[in-house]
Amino acid sequence: MQKIILLAGPTASGKTATALDWARAEGGEIINADSMQIYRELDVLSARPTAAEMAVCPHHLYGTLRGDDPCSAERWRDLALPVIEDIWARGRVPIVVGGTGLYFKSLVNGLSEVPEIDPVVRAEIRATVTSETASEAHARLEGLDPEMAQRLAPGDSQRIARALEVILSTGKSLSYWQNIPPVGGLDERADVEILKNVTVMERTRLYERCDRRFRQMVETGAAIDEVQALLALNYAPTLPVMKSLGVPHLAQYLAGDLELEEAIILAQTATRQFAKRQMTWFRNQCGDWTPVEL
16 A cells, blocks of 8 residues: 655645655655746745755655746646656655645546647647737637636636637537546545645734745845846746746836835735635635644
């Protein structure tokens, strides 16, 4: 029987320290399940584990992709599964840690099988969505797939691109494929023991941690330096990495459109709102997971 430990939870809830403790105790290796920590340009603002923390045990899928190479839940799972199998093969325990609920869901429950997307269609859609405004891309989807357009916010360019490439490649809505029962999840395997854990923290305390951590990132200068370096790459503003917590507001500060304190307060507000959405998602989707009070 192979064992895998999952540790999900909202941002700033103490997952990194807990995972390191478990890795020491279990002979474990840590696998990232955070959609921003996978990008190499986001070290500080994504609160990626420090070099000292990563030295405690092997860490995987941190800083793996370029920011202009978007990662979906399906792609993350395809990256994570071989890592998990390799860790097992070496007699160690994979510990999957992060705050992206869909990554955990894809790993545990599997994914609905969507036919392979025509690479020409994919490239055309990605280029078009990048060049269009958010409203233009959403309007295009509405004309082809009204059901998915109704479900997606106009600014959600990554999911709009996915919906467009599916309808154009398969002739069917992404919603059609999503309604097919998922397959390929670890929960289908009788030889795997999945220990599912989710961090729990009192909301006021979590918000205080979010605020304090972001201000520290800025006051050291590291967060501003990181955004400057990111802007120098001229990535499309619609990419997930450019919309990561703190990036838009610090970019506005660097452009002279916001005072630094304004940027900090706005980014702190956005971070708290994000943490609230994460808590709601985990509460609704992980009711049978073991709470880890921190």
